[in-house]
Amino acid sequence: MNIKLVTLTLQCRKSREVIHFSSQITYIHGQISAGKSSIMRLIDFCFGGTLEKTPAISQELVSVELTVNIGRHQVLLEREAESANTIQVTWQDEQRNTSSVLAPLKLKSAEQAKPIWSEDIYNFSDLVFYLADITPIKVRKSKQSDDSPLIRLSFRDIMWYCYLDQDNLDSSFYRLKDPFRGLKSRDAMRFFTGYYTERMNELEIELDRVTEDRHTKIEAAKQIRKFLHDFGYGLETEIYAQIESINAQLEVLKEQQRAYREEHSQSTHFTDELRQQLRQLSEQLGSEVGSLEDLNERISEQTTLQAELLTAKFKLAKSESATSILAGVEFEKCPSCGTDLDTASEIQTDECNLCGNLLGAETEDALPQTELMRRDLNSRVEDLEDSITRHRNALTQQVKRVEQLRNNKAELDARLSQELTDYDSAYLAGAREIDRKIATLEERSSNLRQVLEMYKAVGKFEQEAEQLKDRQIELRELIDSEKMKLGEAEENVVSIEKRYKTGLLSVGVPGVSPNDQVEINRRTWLPWIFPEEGDGYTFYNAGSGGKKTLLNVCYALAVHQVTEISGLPMPTLLMIDTPMKNIGEDVNENIFHAFYTYLYNTAAETLQNTQFIIVDKEYFEPPQDFKGQVEAKFMSPTEPLISYYRGA
Amino acid sequence: MGSSISTLHNLLVAKDLAEVNVKGRTIEISLTEQGKRVAKTLAKDEAFVDLNRRANLLKTHFDIKGTRLMKFIYETFPEIASMRSGEEIGK
Numbered sequence: 039m040n041i042k043l044v045t046l047t048l049q050c051r052k053s054r055e056v057i058h059f060s061s062q063i064t065y066i067h068g069q070i071s072a073g074k075s076s077i078m079r080l081i082d083f084c085f086g087g088t089l090e091k092t093p094a095i096s097q098e099l100v101s102v103e104l105t106v107n108i109g110r111h112q113v114l115l116e117r118e119a120e121s122a123n124t125i126q127v128t129w130q131d132e133q134r135n136t137s138s139v140l141a142p143l144k145l146k147s148a149e150q151a152k153p154i155w156s157e158d159i160y161n162f163s164d165l166v167f168y169l170a171d172i173t174p175i176k177v178r179k180s181k182q183s184d185d186s187p188l189i190r191l192s193f194r195d196i197m198w199y200c201y202l203d204q205d206n207l208d209s210s211f212y213r214l215k216d217p218f219r220g221l222k223s224r225d226a227m228r229f230f231t232g233y234y235t236e237r238m239n240e241l242e243i244e245l246d247r248v249t250e251d252r253h254t255k256i257e258a259a260k261q262i263r264k265f266l267h268d269f270g271y272g273l274e275t276e277i278y279a280q281i282e283s284i285n286a287q288l289e290v291l292k293e294q295q296r297a298y299r300e301e302h303s304q305s306t307h308f309t310d311e312l313r314q315q316l317r318q319l320s321e322q323l324g325s326e327v328g329s330l331e332d333l334n335e336r337i338s339e340q341t342t343l344q345a346e347l348l349t350a351k352f353k354l355a356k357s358e359s360a361t362s363i364l365a366g367v368e369f370e371k372c373p374s375c376g377t378d379l380d381t382a383s384e385i386q387t388d389e390c391n392l393c394g395n396l397l398g399a400e401t402e403d404a405l406p407q408t409e410l411m412r413r414d415l416n417s418r419v420e421d422l423e424d425s426i427t428r429h430r431n432a433l434t435q436q437v438k439r440v441e442q443l444r445n446n447k448a449e450l451d452a453r454l455s456q457e458l459t460d461y462d463s464a465y466l467a468g469a470r471e472i473d474r475k476i477a478t479l480e481e482r483s484s485n486l487r488q489v490l491e492m493y494k495a496v497g498k499f500e501q502e503a504e505q506l507k508d509r510q511i512e513l514r515e516l517i518d519s520e521k522m523k524l525g526e527a528e529e530n531v532v533s534i535e536k537r538y539k540t541g542l543l544s545v546g547v548p549g550v551s552p553n554d555q556v557e558i559n560r561r562t563w564l565p566w567i568f569p570e571e572g573d574g575y576t577f578y579n580a581g582s583g584g585k586k587t588l589l590n591v592c593y594a595l596a597v598h599q600v601t602e603i604s605g606l607p608m609p610t611l612l613m614i615d616t617p618m619k620n621i622g623e624d625v626n627e628n629i630f631h632a633f634y635t636y637l638y639n640t641a642a643e644t645l646q647n648t649q650f651i652i653v654d655k656e657y658f659e660p661p662q663d664f665k666g667q668v669e670a671k672f673m674s675p676t677e678p679l680i681s682y683y684r685g686a
Numbered sequence: 687m688g689s690s691i692s693t694l695h696n697l698l699v700a701k702d703l704a705e706v707n708v709k710g711r712t713i714e715i716s717l718t719e720q721g722k723r724v725a726k727t728l729a730k731d732e733a734f735v736d737l738n739r740r741a742n743l744l745k746t747h748f749d750i751k752g753t754r755l756m757k758f759i760y761e762t763f764p765e766i767a768s769m770r771s772g773e774e775i776g777k
Binding site: 358367368369370371374 | 696697699700701702703720724727728731732733734737
């Protein structure tokens with residue numbers, strides 16, 4: 039991966055500082071607090087790193103620009119000092135076509151992400167790989183879990199092998215012990231050494247998909263089981279048992295309901311007798327009321343007749359009086375023709391002056407007839423009076439009887455109504471209770487059947503997860519067998535081991551002897567040094583800080599050598615901030631000499647195409663026969679990075 | 687009824703108790719002197735005391751012709767049209 043720095047430009051508040059880099063070795067040396075390390079940090083900042091805000095940087099720096107050749111492109115990286123997450127990337131290809139994009143450093147969420155360039159360039163890292171014409175491998179986002187998704191290896195992960203910063207130089211800038219970044223670092227090593235193939239990549243992607251699918255199913259099954267457990271549902275068999283129990287209870291209740299309804303329709307006959315009594319009573323009452331009306335009618339008729347007879351009696355009395363008064367008045371004219379009667383000459387005194395008949399015989403019968411009529415009338419009036427009295431007595435009795443019957447009927451009516459009401463209320467209450475129980479049980483049964491469906495779904499998920507597990511095992515076996523085929527990559531790793539040992543011996547790292555074994559663990563990618571006697575050690579347990587620094591630097595040089603020789607995708611850039619950290623140049627002069635001699639030799643032989651940026655306190659001049667380019671820059675607090683700044 | 691009145695009228699005239707005079711379309715019936723005497727005798731008789739009292743009452747307060755008297759009674763007491771014989775008015 040061809041990456042060559044050209045210039046670094048600092049836009050400060052009062053000046054514009056430009057630093058040119060040698061195409062091979064740029065050696066920056068000088069006193070402390072001159073801004074040597076800041077140059078490294080600013081380069082790293084332009085490649086997406088974080089910037090340590092020294093007082094000078096935070097007060098004076100406005101923006102920083104880095105011109106760099108990446109692949110076949112001339113690239114300008116611009117970043118605002120305060121810019122958090124974006125880098126303006128402008129580039130020109132071989133045909134001098136210029137393009138520019140504002141590249142984000144971090145990927146947005148998958149839903150929001152849109153390509154910033156082409157079809158699959160989403161962020162700064164993608165763009166650097168694109169400009170270098172390299173396709174990065176896909177790695178797991180997290181190696182802690184097999185379920186982690188695959189993502190592209192980030193350019194930042196690779197930069198750990200290109201920028202050995204001072205702070206981590208005596209521990210591990212490779213971060214191989216870092217819980218999270220160590221995994222990325224291992225991916226970077228796999229990427230450099232070619233310890234992967236397309237086939238393995240495909241298998242890993244499929245494994246990733248299968249793992250995720252399986253995990254999803256297991257998680258879904260687990261969640262549903264937890265949910266069911268939390269809501270008090272037991273085992274599937276218990277649910278079946280509960281449903282059976284509920285169905286049995288339902289059968290019993292429905293039988294009760296049927297029986298209850300039948301009993302109700304039959305039980306209403308208990309009022310039949312009462313109804314019969316009422317019917318008879320109604321008929322009797324109707325008959326008695328008819329009699330009462332007859333009696334009234336008869337009394338009325340007889341009273342009228344009695345009145346007429348009494349009137350007749352008065353008329354008879356008047357007739358008697360009038361007859362006696364008018365008896366003395368004689369006819370003077372004929373009542374038929376009106377002719378005057380001549381009574382003196384022809385009519386005798388004992389004869390009628392109208393017809394001439396004798397009067398004696400008729401008058402004897404006349405008086406008894408009037409008396410007979412009067413007696414007859416009296417007799418009739420008395421009879422009627424007696425009859426009316428009897429009828430009135432009968433009427434009084436009849437009224438009482440009708441009243442009694444009416445009361446009886448009203449009482450029976452009320453009783454019938456009350457009994458029917460009471461019976462209906464009792465029936466309804468009972469029926470409702472049964473209905474309620476049935477509804478409750480049916481609802482419960484329905485719920486449990488739905489829960490059973492959930493159990494079936496869980497079972498299905500678990501079965502599918504089991505099948506996926508088989509596929510996982512199969513895929514892992516395939517990946518293992520694929521790894522076996524990685525002969526070339528293995529050779530690269532062995533080469534690194536050899537170069538590393540050579541480097542350590544050349545520098546004269548204390549405690550390392552030619553008989554020691556150097557071995558890179560293929561799983562952890564930690565380079566171990568095993569002495570003939572005693573335990574092995576690596577970066578972390580090497581003891582001395584100075585020794586740790588040398589182990590780190592030698593390892594970086596070994597990796598870069600092998601990647602350059604084999605044409606592996608490592609950036610052709612190696613920045614080492616203070617390789618002599620913790621090593622006094624005066625006290626350990628031999629090591630100081632040996633290291634830089636080894637560095638220059640390496641740069642002259644295997645790392646001819648690698649650009650070095652070295653920062654150190656002392657300058658070690660290259661050997662006279664060194665044919666490469668070395669540009670040394672001296673810096674001091676009086677000639678600092680920001681020319682006008684005179685701060686702390 | 688007409689023949690009864692006629693018969694009664696003939697009897698009263700035959701006994702010289704009443705006399706009949708015709709003036710145009712009006713027939714006037716009046717008592718003779720003998721008729722007035724007999725009437726006074728009847729008026730004193732116990733059986734006719736009530737009748738006499740009612741006749742005087744009518745003559746004093748309702749001295750109107752028969753047809754008008756009938757209409758007056760039916761208008762004043764309409765219920766009598768549907769009353770049975772012997773039933774008391776205002777009961």
